[in-house]
Amino acid sequence: MDVDTFPQRFVELLKRALPDRDTFTALHQPSFGGREWEYVKDCLDTGWVSSVGQYVDRFERNLAEFTGSPYAVAVVNGTAALHICFVLAGVKAGDEVIVPSLSFVATANAVAYCGAIPHFADVAKGTLGLDPDKLKLHLQHIAELRSDGHTYNRESGRRIAAIVPMHTFGHPVDLDPLIELCAQYRIPLVEDAAESLGSYYKGKHTGTFGKLAALSFNGNKIITTGGGGAILTGDPELAKAAKHLTTTAKLPHRWAFWHDRVGYNYRMPNLNAALGCAQLEQLPQLLNRKRKLAERYKETFAAFEGVDWFEEPQNAKSNYWLQAVLLDPALIHARDDILDLTNREGLMTRPVWTPLHRLPMYGDCPRMNLDTSEELERRIINIPSGPDLIRE
Structure with missing residues (x-):
């Protein structure tokens, strides 16, 4: 050449x-190329354009059916979805969360929103996602499962609160060995499935392997709601909590405004969901x-x-x-x-x-050897x- x-x-x-x-x-x-104009016009004609409406519920049902996830909760974007996944997985301020360094910045940002610290792990050439073999060796060196049932980083003293595989460009991570690692160290698996709607690992849709998962429907994704995302989970209590938290934690009442915890105004508007329903078809x-x-x-x-x-x-x-x-x-x-x-x-x-480990706000975060991430970036x-x- x-x-x-x-x-x-x-x-x-x-x-x-x-x-x-x-x-x-x-x-x-x-x-x-489908019924986008029809569904969006229906929202405009009826006035149901905000976070309450038939298309939000319909989009969640259709999304759950397509992915095989028992529950789906639609939100304003994929980063918001991932943030709530971490909150519901129990990530607290001062914890560490293991994320791939070769990822979109939202993966680490959602960790930071919780007051937690990204712990950067390397990726595998065959998947572009978390390398389970390198991560296993890394955890053997730095991780300690204590009597309280949680795993801690011996070097920093901080609890490791989640492991987050991200399915890069829609290519599924090798999940089975990661699931084994999570079970061994009692660390929740939270999937960043933002890019992988329509992707499958061993016949099962991505985003359905961990405790929770996040999807994205940004304008550049395989389907779009303009801006939008979703939380997937198989746990009915987590699904209920996700919907409550993303609706400002407001308790149902005909007129009273009563909120029982700090919540988030993250619910997907009906207008966006209408677009999503047409796209899913x-x-x-x-x-x-x-x-x-x-x-x-x-x-x-x-x-x-x-x-x-x-x-x-x-x-x-x-x-x-x-x-x-x-x-x-x-x-x-x-x-x-x-x-x-x-x-x-x-x-x-x-x-x-x-x-991500080269970005200024994350330059001092803990990390393993990241040679493969550095090579692939070039x-x-x-x-x-x-x-x-x-x-x-």
């Missing part, structure tokens, strides 16, 4: 894989188109020396939310040239997030991934 011409060749192949266009190609543009078709786009990219880049196509892990079925390529380690110096050239050509590409490029880039 001629290093000097590598970025230009990358752009040529990317154009070959995409439909002919004379406009800008977004990284991930929502697809509105199309999700199987969107997933099929995303998979076909992944196959097209894989075929296009197959013979391109210097680029590895990232495929779903073993025992998993990914929603392929964001398509990703990995540059050969010898070509990482070309990453920014590729990003610059593609974006100048009207093809939106992005690097993966800056590892190698990953996300390329246009919207479902409308391919048709059935």
